Amino acid sequence: MKNYFLIFIMFLSVLSFSQEKFITRNGKVTFNASTPLEVIAPVNNYVSCILDTENGKLVFQMKMISFKFEKALMEEHFNEKYVESDKFPKSTFVGQIQNWDDFTWNGIEQDVVVKGKITIHGIEKEIIVKGVIETSKSTISLSSSFDIIILDFGIKIPRLVRDKISETVKVEVNVTLKQK
C-alpha cells in the first residue's frame, strides 16, 4: 500500500512538471548590423525557447546556420568567417526573469528585466536585458530588443569591410511560448 502511495506521489510530480514549462521551436530572432553601405538584417525563425513558469527561468537556443540573409554570399561569409558555425553551431541564453513573483497571468503587457548568460561564438557573457511579457489564454509572448558589441564575442571585422558592417548589433527577439 505504501508503494502505491509512493507511485501516486511520483505521478503527481510528473504531472506538475509538465504543466509549468512553456516552450517553442519557432521563435524569431533578427539582428541588424547595417551600415549606410550595406544592409545586413537576417532573420532566424527557428529559435527554441523554454520558460519555467514555476521560477521564471528562461532559456533560448538557436542554430546560427538558420539565419537567413538577403544575399546568399553574405550568409556564407557570416557562417564561415564571422560566427564560425561549424565550430560554434549554437548560440544560447540561460537566464532568470527578475522579480518573477510579481508576474501575473492577466493578459496585459508587463515590463520585465532578464538577467543571464549569453553565449555566442563560444564566448559567454553576462547580460541584463529589458523585455516585455504578455500572456493570453494559453500562450506567453516575450519580446525584447538590445544591443551587443560583436567584438565582445571575439568576432573581428576585417579592415577591408570595416565600413560595411556595424560593430554594434541590434538584436530583436520575439517568441510565443505554448504549454508543453
Added chain:
Amino acid sequence: MNRIIVFLSCIFFSFSSFSQEDLLSFLNDDNENVLTFATFKSTKIINLQSVEQTNKNELNFVISHRFGALNSGIENLYGLDYGSIRMSFDYGITDDITVGLARSSSYKVIDASVKGRLITQGKNDFPFTIAMYSAVFYDTLSSLLATEDMLKNDFSFTHQLMIARKVNSNLSLQISPALTSYNFLSPYPWTLLVNEKMYTLGIGGRYKVSRSVSINSEWIPIFMTNSNLIHPFKNKDFINSFSVGCDIETGGHVFQLFLTNSETMFERGFLNETLGSWKSGGVHFGFNISRPFNFN
C-alpha cells in the same frame, strides 16, 4: 508485483530527475546534423571546377586572365605583355543547379555548361559532397582552319564528376574524374567521323591560411585516351596540368591568383591540351575574379 513496482518507480524517477536537469537539454533536438558549407571559396579551385555552386537567382560573372609564359623573356616582361581572356556567366536556377555560358579568347571557343550538386556532405552523415559538370564546346575557329588534311572539331564535350570533402574548416580536398569527347570531322561529308575520348583525373585542394586567404593547388593527370592507359609521369605525348595559387576574398569578390602551365581556361583545353612545362618555365601567371549579382 514488487518487480513491476520497482520498474514503474524507476521510470517515474527518471522523469522526475529529467525535470531537474538544465532547461537547455529540453531544447536539444535529434536533428543536429548540419550540411557542410563553403568547401571552397569559389566555383573553381583554380582551373578545375569545384563542388561549389552559384546560389539560387544569382548571376556569377567570372573574368579570367592568363598571361604569357614566364620563360618568354624580359622583352615580353615575362609574359605579362600577352594575355588571353575568358568571360563566363553562371546563373543559379536553384541552389543545386547552375547553367553557364562562356567565351574564351584562346581558340575562340564558346562553351555552355550545366553543373549540378547531387549530395552535400553532412546530409545523413554522408562524408562527401558530390557534383557533376557537363559542358559543350563550340570551336568557332575550327571550321575556318580545316583544310583537306586537317580535320575539323566544331563540337566537343566534357563530363566531369566532382567528389569533395571538407576535412576541417581549413582543409578541403577534391577528386574529379573527367571524360572529354572530341568529334573530328573532315570538312568533306564523305569521310567518317572520328571520335576520340580522353580521360583525366583531377586532384585538388585548398588550405585556409587566414579567414580570407587560402592556398589552392590542383594536378590533373591524363590517364587514358580511348582505351590506352597512360602513365601519369612517364609519357611523352601529354603534359599534365598543374597549378598553384591563392584565393583572396574581399566582401563581394573572390580573387584567385595563381601560376599554371595551362594557358586555356575552358575544360577541354586545360584538361587535355596543356602545352606548358613547369621544368622549362612554360608557366603562366593568371587570375580569376568572380562577382555575384543577386536577382532575388
